[in-house]
Amino acid sequence: MSPETKNCQNCKNDFIIESEDFLFYQKIKVPPPTFCPECRFFRRLIWRNERRLYHRNCALCSKKTISVYSPESIFNVYCVDCWKKDEWDPQTYALDVDFNKDFFTQFNELFKNVPRPAVGQNGKNINSEYANMIQDVKNVYLSYSVIWDSENIFYSNNISKSKDIYDTYLAQDSNIIYECIDSTKNYDCAFCDFSSNCVSSRFLINCRNCQDCIGCVNLRNKRFCILNEQYSKEEYEKKLKDLNLGNYETLVNFQKEFYKFNLKLPRQYGHILNSINSTGDNIFSSKNAKYCFSCAGVENVKYGFRCPGGLKDAMDVTHKGRGELIYEHATGGSDLGNNLFFTIYGMPALINSEYTDYCGSSADLFGCVGLKNKQYCILNKQYSKEKYFEMIEKIKKHMNDMPYVGKVGHIYKYGEFFPPEFSPFSYTESVLFDLMPKDKEFLTKFGIDYGEVEVKRYMPTIKAEELPIDIKDTKEDITEHIIQCSVSGKSYRILQSEFEFYKRMDLPLPRLHQDERYKKRLERLNPMKLWHRSCMCDKDKHGHAGKCTEEFETSYAPDRPEIVYCEGCYNKEVY
Numbered sequence: 001m002s003p004e005t006k007n008c009q010n011c012k013n014d015f016i017i018e019s020e021d022f023l024f025y026q027k028i029k030v031p032p033p034t035f036c037p038e039c040r041f042f043r044r045l046i047w048r049n050e051r052r053l054y055h056r057n058c059a060l061c062s063k064k065t066i067s068v069y070s071p072e073s074i075f076n077v078y079c080v081d082c083w084k085k086d087e088w089d090p091q092t093y094a095l096d097v098d099f100n101k102d103f104f105t106q107f108n109e110l111f112k113n114v115p116r117p118a119v120g121q122n123g124k125n126i127n128s129e130y131a132n133m134i135q136d137v138k139n140v141y142l143s144y145s146v147i148w149d150s151e152n153i154f155y156s157n158n159i160s161k162s163k164d165i166y167d168t169y170l171a172q173d174s175n176i177i178y179e180c181i182d183s184t185k186n187y188d189c190a191f192c193d194f195s196s197n198c199v200s201s202r203f204l205i206n207c208r209n210c211q212d213c214i215g216c217v218n219l220r221n222k223r224f225c226i227l228n229e230q231y232s233k234e235e236y237e238k239k240l241k242d243l244n245l246g247n248y249e250t251l252v253n254f255q256k257e258f259y260k261f262n263l264k265l266p267r268q269y270g271h272i273l274n275s276i277n278s279t280g281d282n283i284f285s286s287k288n289a290k291y292c293f294s295c296a297g298v299e300n301v302k303y304g305f306r307c308p309g310g311l312k313d314a315m316d317v318t319h320k321g322r323g324e325l326i327y328e329h330a331t332g333g334s335d336l337g338n339n340l341f342f343t344i345y346g347m348p349a350l351i352n353s354e355y356t357d358y359c360g361s362s363a364d365l366f367g368c369v370g371l372k373n374k375q376y377c378i379l380n381k382q383y384s385k386e387k388y389f390e391m392i393e394k395i396k397k398h399m400n401d402m403p404y405v406g407k408v409g410h411i412y413k414y415g416e417f418f419p420p421e422f423s424p425f426s427y428t429e430s431v432l433f434d435l436m437p438k439d440k441e442f443l444t445k446f447g448i449d450y451g452e453v454e455v456k457r458y459m460p461t462i463k464a465e466e467l468p469i470d471i472k473d474t475k476e477d478i479t480e481h482i483i484q485c486s487v488s489g490k491s492y493r494i495l496q497s498e499f500e501f502y503k504r505m506d507l508p509l510p511r512l513h514q515d516e517r518y519k520k521r522l523e524r525l526n527p528m529k530l531w532h533r534s535c536m537c538d539k540d541k542h543g544h545a546g547k548c549t550e551e552f553e554t555s556y557a558p559d560r561p562e563i564v565y566c567e568g569c570y571n572k573e574v575y
Helices: 019-028 035-044 082-083 103-113 233-243 248-262 383-403 433-437 440-446 474-482 496-505 514-523 569-574
Strands: 004-007 015-016 054-057 064-067 131-136 138-141 143-149 153-154 157-160 163-166 167-174 173-176 181-186 187-196 200-205 212-216 225-226 267-268 279-285 287-290 292-296 301-306 311-318 324-332 337-345 350-357 360-370 376-378 531-534 549-553 563-565
Touching: 019 311, 019 324, 019 569, 035 324, 035 440, 035 549, 103 360, 103 383, 131 514, 138 143, 143 287, 143 433, 157 267, 163 496, 173 496, 173 563, 187 563, 212 233, 225 233, 279 287, 287 292, 301 474, 360 383, 360 433, 376 383, 376 514, 433 514, 474 496
Parallel strands: 131 143, 138 153, 143 157, 153 163, 157 167, 163 173, 167 181, 173 187, 181 187, 187 200, 200 212, 212 225, 267 563, 279 292, 287 301, 292 301, 301 311, 311 324, 324 337, 337 350, 350 360, 360 376
Antiparallel strands: 004 015, 054 064, 531 549
């Protein structure tokens, strides 16, 4: 089948459905989308609230709990323990299919009635009450999307198989990490971005297998380097002592110097490591990953984001771990799932299901919410196997004959994900607010509620500007203070374990509230968007006469200041 150009229902821009896309849609027996890839991505992100947490009471046991749903939310919210118990039955909310009403409206009625867990927590989690989207972790605080035996994680996002992590975005198999982005198998590192297998280093970008290095870019298998210059062990230790990075003022000054230095050195067009035939950014050990971001160990995946390992044959997937044949998946579900289409929150061991939310250990569900250990259910109602498949065909035809018309006029037939106006979260509560900022005009045209940004203020006892400049001069009673952020005016505290961590790493106390620190980290990330560009290399020694003619898709926009190379020129430069 030849590629086709379509016009997006929402943004009205043309987009191309490639031949291989059609083959995937035919394989899973769904029609091609009527929204462009970017608008489909926005639509999924609005369904995930990671960082906006509220206090409210469990609707079953009345215990005070932390929730992603505000107290004013219309939803019945159970604490995680109550939601997992068998004391309530989601099938008591079951609906008969009404062929006089569109199916999306009927799903929304069920969706609003079935109780929801206060936060996303799967597996066994210890001492992690103030955390969301976690699985099998210990001692996690104000951190989100943390999975697989991670421990002692604070103010961080997208962490797996790691320990002692503070203020970090994306880390796997790493220990003792501070203010890093995309840390893989690193140990005792701070301010290190897109680096792997590095030890006892500070301020690195795109380094591999380095130890005892500071302010370095593109180094491989080096030790005792500062700003890419080689030193002896004795010289390095003296320089490190003179730098005194435990002093806030010298740390900030070195950070500025390092930023100017790193712009002089080339970048590879994408942070893509050990991967074949892949485009996007932050991709590791993957094959045929197209337009993917923050993905590892995936194969034949297109338009994926935050897929940490084991995903295969999938398209339009965000926040999903292991699984095969997955399409239009919004959030949750790090464990195996197969043949899943149009999933809001995916629970473990769900297969052969469509249009579900918070369903797990089940098979053959359609339009269901909150079911566990069930099969052959529609709108939470039980059917026989024969009746189930008979009804599914009738419902899909009905969805096409009587589509849902969104509040801004978008048409939702079978094959489209849920309308954004059904989401329990406003724009300011969702990860869309953090990752893909949009103006109110765009949101209104998409039918997304803007919401409000809540600012909790507490009476500070000290301003950030009054904190000791050097960690060596900081007394333990700092943990008793309420600190006022130097930028936002928000209040924050230094936990005892946090204070000990800064002393251990010889780093000054942060002057910003954790939300502001998070914003600063996001500024160091490239946008989740690709531009077609040419290699900027003009060095004859790299095997080409004059300027390199290689072209690629990159997340570095043409107006960015970085020097961007193709993979071949970059490798010749750094190896």
